[in-house]
Amino acid sequence: MRFKLLIAFVDNALTDTVLTASRKSGATGATVITNAKGQGLEPIKGFFGLEIMAQREIVMVLVESRRAESVLEAIRVAGKMDDSLDTGIALMLDVDQAVGLKEHIKTLEQNLPPE
Numbered sequence: 001m002r003f004k005l006l007i008a009f010v011d012n013a014l015t016d017t018v019l020t021a022s023r024k025s026g027a028t029g030a031t032v033i034t035n036a037k038g039q040g041l042e043p044i045k046g047f048f049g050l051e052i053m054a055q056r057e058i059v060m061v062l063v064e065s066r067r068a069e070s071v072l073e074a075i076r077v078a079g080k081m082d083d084s085l086d087t088g089i090a091l092m093l094d095v096d097q098a099v100g101l102k103e104h105i106k107t108l109e110q111n112l113p114p115e
Contacts, residue, residue, distance in 0.1 A: 001105050003098055004068035006061040008090035009038060010079045015057045021078035022059070026067035028108065033058040054086060064108060068092055 006027075010018050019030055036056040063071050072092050080087045 001101075001108070002065040003062055003095040003101075004065050005093045005095050006059075006063060006068065006072055006075060006090060007093070008059040008061075008075050008079055008081075009036065009056050009088045010059055010090075011088055012055050012057055014079050014088075015059060018059055018075050018078045021074040022061050022063075022071050025070045025074035027061045027063050027071045028104070029061070031060045033060070056088060062095065062098065 006022075008018060015032060019032070022030060034057050036058050038054055038056050059075070061071060061075075072090060075090045076082065079090065081090055
């Protein structure tokens with residue numbers, strides 16, 4: 001079984017929406033890293049000229065390859081990725097090897113058979 005890793009840098013307010021959308025589109029779980037900070041093309045200046053970095057959460061989803069496109073699309077829509085410059089980004093990476101998935105693969109094969 002082949003996997004893809006989807007990584008989404010999401011506005012904090014949209015994390016739960018992204019998680020729900022990814023699960024509905026075929027993801028079986030996710031890992032969320034909180035308290036990430038990021039900046040876009042132009043730095044945002046706050047009080048005393050200090051740069052304000054937007055709060056983000058990083059949502060990582062390991063998904064079976066055949067479901068990856070639909071999960072990525074669901075993340076894009078739910079995370080409002082194309083609405084403006086500062087709503088976040090998502091990307092997909094090939095996973096060459098992964099360990100610790102033996103029982104996960106059994107469950108996937110039983111509960112989510114190939115389409």
